[in-house]
Amino acid sequence: MTNAPPITRLADITAYAEAVQLAVDSSAAYYADGTSTLDDDAYDRLVRGIQAYEEAHPEQVLPSSPTGKVAGGAVVGDVPHTIAMLSLDNVFGPEQLADWAASLERRLGRPVTAWSVEPKLDGLAISARYRGGRLAQLVTRGDGTAGEDVSHAIGTIVGLPARLAEPVTVEVRGEVMMTTSQFEEACAKRTAHDGTTFANPRSAAAGTLRAQDRPYVCELTFFGYGALPAPEDDSEPAVSLRELPHSQIMEWAARQGVQTTAATPVAGIVTDTLERVQERVGEIAAARATLPFGIDGIVIKCDLAADQARAGFSSRAPRWAVAFKLPPVEKVTRLLAVEWNTGRTGVIAPRAVLEPVELDGSIVTYATLHNVADITRRGLMLGDSVVVYKAGDVIPRVESPVVHLRTGEEQPIAIPQVCPSCGDAIDTSQERWRCVRGRQCRAIASIVYAVGRDQLDIEGLAENRIKQLLDAGLIADFADLFFLTREQLLGLERMGETSTDNLLAAIERARTRPLSRVFAALGVRGTGRSMSRRIARHFATMEAIRAADAEAIQQVEGIGPEKAPVVVSELIEIGPLIDKLVKAGVNMTEPGATGPTATTAEPSSELPLAGMSVVVTGAMTGPLEPLSRNEMNELVERAGGKSSSSVSARTSLLVAGEKAGSKRAKAESLGVRIVTPEEFAELVAALL
Numbered sequence: 001m002t003n004a005p006p007i008t009r010l011a012d013i014t015a016y017a018e019a020v021q022l023a024v025d026s027s028a029a030y031y032a033d034g035t036s037t038l039d040d041d042a043y044d045r046l047v048r049g050i051q052a053y054e055e056a057h058p059e060q061v062l063p064s065s066p067t068g069k070v071a072g073g074a075v076v077g078d079v080p081h082t083i084a085m086l087s088l089d090n091v092f093g094p095e096q097l098a099d100w101a102a103s104l105e106r107r108l109g110r111p112v113t114a115w116s117v118e119p120k121l122d123g124l125a126i127s128a129r130y131r132g133g134r135l136a137q138l139v140t141r142g143d144g145t146a147g148e149d150v151s152h153a154i155g156t157i158v159g160l161p162a163r164l165a166e167p168v169t170v171e172v173r174g175e176v177m178m179t180t181s182q183f184e185e186a187c188a189k190r191t192a193h194d195g196t197t198f199a200n201p202r203s204a205a206a207g208t209l210r211a212q213d214r215p216y217v218c219e220l221t222f223f224g225y226g227a228l229p230a231p232e233d234d235s236e237p238a239v240s241l242r243e244l245p246h247s248q249i250m251e252w253a254a255r256q257g258v259q260t261t262a263a264t265p266v267a268g269i270v271t272d273t274l275e276r277v278q279e280r281v282g283e284i285a286a287a288r289a290t291l292p293f294g295i296d297g298i299v300i301k302c303d304l305a306a307d308q309a310r311a312g313f314s315s316r317a318p319r320w321a322v323a324f325k326l327p328p329v330e331k332v333t334r335l336l337a338v339e340w341n342t343g344r345t346g347v348i349a350p351r352a353v354l355e356p357v358e359l360d361g362s363i364v365t366y367a368t369l370h371n372v373a374d375i376t377r378r379g380l381m382l383g384d385s386v387v388v389y390k391a392g393d394v395i396p397r398v399e400s401p402v403v404h405l406r407t408g409e410e411q412p413i414a415i416p417q418v419c420p421s422c423g424d425a426i427d428t429s430q431e432r433w434r435c436v437r438g439r440q441c442r443a444i445a446s447i448v449y450a451v452g453r454d455q456l457d458i459e460g461l462a463e464n465r466i467k468q469l470l471d472a473g474l475i476a477d478f479a480d481l482f483f484l485t486r487e488q489l490l491g492l493e494r495m496g497e498t499s500t501d502n503l504l505a506a507i508e509r510a511r512t513r514p515l516s517r518v519f520a521a522l523g524v525r526g527t528g529r530s531m532s533r534r535i536a537r538h539f540a541t542m543e544a545i546r547a548a549d550a551e552a553i554q555q556v557e558g559i560g561p562e563k564a565p566v567v568v569s570e571l572i573e574i575g576p577l578i579d580k581l582v583k584a585g586v587n588m589t590e591p592g593a594t595g596p597t598a599t600t601a602e603p604s605s606e607l608p609l610a611g612m613s614v615v616v617t618g619a620m621t622g623p624l625e626p627l628s629r630n631e632m633n634e635l636v637e638r639a640g641g642k643s644s645s646s647v648s649a650r651t652s653l654l655v656a657g658e659k660a661g662s663k664r665a666k667a668e669s670l671g672v673r674i675v676t677p678e679e680f681a682e683l684v685a686a687l688l
């Protein structure tokens with residue numbers, strides 16, 4: 001658990017005035033577009049310093065001071081809120097939480113009847129106004145009394161339905177954010193568009209929510225944390241929520257179709273003991289790093305309306321709730337060096353070497369820097385203090401330099417003039433720089449990938465053997481493997497008869513792999529294993545894939561207008577490699593697939609999993625034990641189902657092996673059917 005961050009000590013009125021200015025600027029930037037030069041920790045420290053100074057010098061308090069103001073005084077938007085959207089007071093550890101609870105109970109003059117404990121979602125507060133069950137308006141928090149109308153985002157936010165189950169007039173409040181996968185998707189879209197990326201999921205969500213004229217659309221996620229009945233003067237039928245406990249309001253909202261955190265591993269709980277509150281705080285904190293969305297604390301609320309009414313509000317926050325803050329996932333550290341690596345497809349990617357810093361439970365030493373344009377745009381220099389972000393399963397990222405911490409000693413970042421791997425020239429015509437030799441540059445890496453278990457699965461072909469074959473000039477790419485002769489292999493050092501025959505047999509087996517595997521082996525940028533399966537099933541033959549233009553490629557689920565042209569140009573680039581594979585007699589068709597024009601493109605309803613969305617989790621046992629996760633997904637798809645990696649209300653079946661964790665819990669809470677690997681094996685027995 002954390003302790004309160006030390007405060008910034010302000011020596012005199014000049015330091016105080018500067019601190020106020022810095023806090024106001026930082027807060028304005030944070031509320032405008034989610035960017036801020038200060039991490040949460042530094043901001044809290046600063047505001048506490050300002051507070052301490054004001055307590056000692058009440059006569060010097062500046063009107064612009066952020067203390068006691070919602071959103072640090074940042075003013076955004078002109079749609080008045082029906083009821084102010086308040087902030088929350090913070091505590092930084094179990095003792096402070098206990099102190100806060102004790103003082104609340106003193107104020108109430110009796111113990112709190114029931115506590116509600118839930119995650120503090122790290123996104124942007126939004127008010128969703130429903131009239132007669134229809135989503136009519138979306139308003140940001142702004143300064144708490146008025147916000148900005150962002151109704152244009154209606155329809156792009158998962159979890160915020162356009163219609164509720166009942167025709168009620170109600171205001172749902174909650175947090176808009178991006179899940180890890182939405183964030184990655186959004187970054188990919190933006191990179192394809194202008195070569196830049198979003199700094200972190202929070203600022204990506206902030207920018208996306210306000211964006212109106214972007215040529216690409218990014219999906220957002222909403223989690224509700226409150227609902228208010230419509231104002232009494234409203235003519236529409238209102239719902240009576242006024243007397244309900246908070247937990248029941250949230251259950252009601254979920255029944256209306258609004259997403260709440262109830263279906264996540266950090267679902268809210270209600271308890272009447274502070275011990276259980278503290279315990280749940282620990283559980284939520286422990287689950288944080290595994291969540292597919294960001295949380296920055298835990299919110300503890302009085303559950304009952306009566307307790308809330310009695311506790312009341314301060315000017316800034318309710319007295320019946322508090323935020324238990326978790327350590328920041330964003331910190332300032334130093335950029336020590338930039339390393340340049342050429343990847344499997346020839347793309348040259350910079351990587352930041354950092355002064356090690358603890359973030360979200362792990363020590364971060366390296367972080368991604370995306371590309372040269374990104375470095376230039378951010379104006380990064382070696383020795384800079386930089387904001388680094390890491391949360392949950394998001395890869396650590398360098399956001400921006402903290403310019404006011406520069407010492408003058410910073411050095412420009414050397415941009416490579418030649419490929420760091422082979423020394424050949426760099427193709428800089430695209431935002432993502434590439435070695436002019438493309439895939440040839442890192443032939444070893446691309447062959448290792450192609451023969452891997454989830455691609456061609458050529459057993460016994462380890463990296464050192466591939467290197468030996470390359471050095472001997474026997475292969476230049478993985479298609480050449482199919483032309484190797486027994487004599488050539490026997491001529492190699494450390495290659496006996498048995499290993500030669502085993503390798504030749506393994507290569508022979510690889511010749512008959514389904515198209516999805518062959519396509520995956522090509523390592524087309526922007527397509528992984530599951531995308532390769534979708535492409536193969538959609539087109540059925542390599543010929544059809546190669547004949548497809550960007551528009552046709554876009555018919556494949558998950559390929560948008562940004563990715564489609566990349567796939568098309570990649571296929572042209574690797575054309576000679578594909579020709580060689582065809583010549584080698586490698587299978588180029590997908591068993592069971594019929595192609596886009598066939599009328600039977602829909603999965604046959606005779607297949608055991610037809611029309612079902614299936615998630616596999618935990619370790620497989622019984623007949624399925626030897627299957628990798630990729631092979632399980634292939635099996636699901638062969639059986640007519642759709643494989644997915646996350647459980648949602650749309651999931652039809654969860655195959656839960658040993659040590660199944662949060663996905664099982666989520667499936668249980670959503671009432672999704674759960675089967676053991678053995679039961680699943682029986683279900684698909686005909687295909688095993």
Ligand code: IVH
Nearest residue numbers: 086087088118119120121125175225299318
């Ligand atoms: S209750 C009047 N519950 O945190 C009570 N807020 O720092 C206000 N937040 O503005 C909100 N998760 O944007 C509440 N489970 C949760 C929350 C939550 C995130 C945000 C919200 C609020 C901010 C205050």
